[in-house]
Amino acid sequence: MSKVERKWFYLVFAVLVVAIVAYLGYNIYQQQVYPTVTSIKNKGVLVVGTSADFPPFEYVNQSGAIVGLDIDIANAIAKELGVKLVVKDLSFDALISALQGKQVDLVIAGMTITPERSKVVDFSVPYYNASQAVISLTTQKFSGVNDLKNKKIGVQTGTTGESWAEDNLVNTSVIPESNLFHYDKLSDALLALKRGDIDAIIIDEPVARMFVRTVSGVQYDFGIYTGEQYGIAINKDSKDLLNLVNTVINNMKNSGQLDSLVQKWFGSG
Numbered sequence: 001m002s003k004v005e006r007k008w009f010y011l012v013f014a015v016l017v018v019a020i021v022a023y024l025g026y027n028i029y030q031q032q033v034y035p036t037v038t039s040i041k042n043k044g045v046l047v048v049g050t051s052a053d054f055p056p057f058e059y060v061n062q063s064g065a066i067v068g069l070d071i072d073i074a075n076a077i078a079k080e081l082g083v084k085l086v087v088k089d090l091s092f093d094a095l096i097s098a099l100q101g102k103q104v105d106l107v108i109a110g111m112t113i114t115p116e117r118s119k120v121v122d123f124s125v126p127y128y129n130a131s132q133a134v135i136s137l138t139t140q141k142f143s144g145v146n147d148l149k150n151k152k153i154g155v156q157t158g159t160t161g162e163s164w165a166e167d168n169l170v171n172t173s174v175i176p177e178s179n180l181f182h183y184d185k186l187s188d189a190l191l192a193l194k195r196g197d198i199d200a201i202i203i204d205e206p207v208a209r210m211f212v213r214t215v216s217g218v219q220y221d222f223g224i225y226t227g228e229q230y231g232i233a234i235n236k237d238s239k240d241l242l243n244l245v246n247t248v249i250n251n252m253k254n255s256g257q258l259d260s261l262v263q264k265w266f267g268s269g
């Protein structure tokens with residue numbers, strides 16, 4: 001190689017190294033920043049995390065698709081962003097860490113807005129009111145908390161139903177701690193109920209009403225007023241996304257679209 005050639009070689013080599021370092025750095029930077037309206041539009045997809053065992057908010061239908069009231073709201077948000085919707089099905093307990101780990105852009109999963117969760121994520125304006133309820137097999141009937149004395153109770157891990165049971169059944173000695181059974185999926189709690197491993201399940205009241213309509217041999221025992229509100233969870237650093245989501249929800253409320261969706265998914269029952 002002549003002197004001139006060598007000079008060129010080094011120059012091209014240096015430019016390449018700078019380009020590669022810049023490219024890698026940009027990629028790492030992109031992975032570290034939280035989703036914004038612009039980054040989602042650039043990606044062309046909105047990735048929503050849910051836990052599809054919670055009818056009629058999100059569940060897997062007979063054709064294997066994840067559908068429900070929450071999925072319709074997610075579609076409205078994707079439409080507003082002008083991007084495609086991708087739904088990731090995770091266990092409920094894994095949703096907030098998936099959001100923090102940026103595996104999903106937002107979480108819509110019948111998630112109650114709580115002070116503890118609000119410390120780590122932002123919530124949209126509320127879109128649905130709920131409380132808790134007790135369901136059991138039709139072979140036994142519970143009318144109130146006192147009837148649950150020493151019974152075996154199933155709850156879903158990481159839910160407000162689980163916290164309610166810990167505070168109001170275990171900590172008050174209505175049941176021993178070993179009688180509280182925790183399940184990742186509500187479907188597993190239902191199987192345990194059917195097998196007779198547990199006597200009752202504490203779950204969100206609207207979902208309890210749906211289960212007793214669709215799962216044979218299961219009945220609604222009583223409701224527990226907890227005054228919960230569902231919100232969409234978003235990273236604390238994604239304020240522009242939060243604003244967009246709030247606008248979509250408020251528009252759906254004002255136009256009556258949210259009421260129609262509730263009617264569509266709950267019917268008249």
Ligand code: GLN
Nearest residue numbers: 054109110111112159160
């Ligand atoms: N609303 C309850 C909660 O936020 C349960 C939600 C669910 O199981 N999908 O904990």
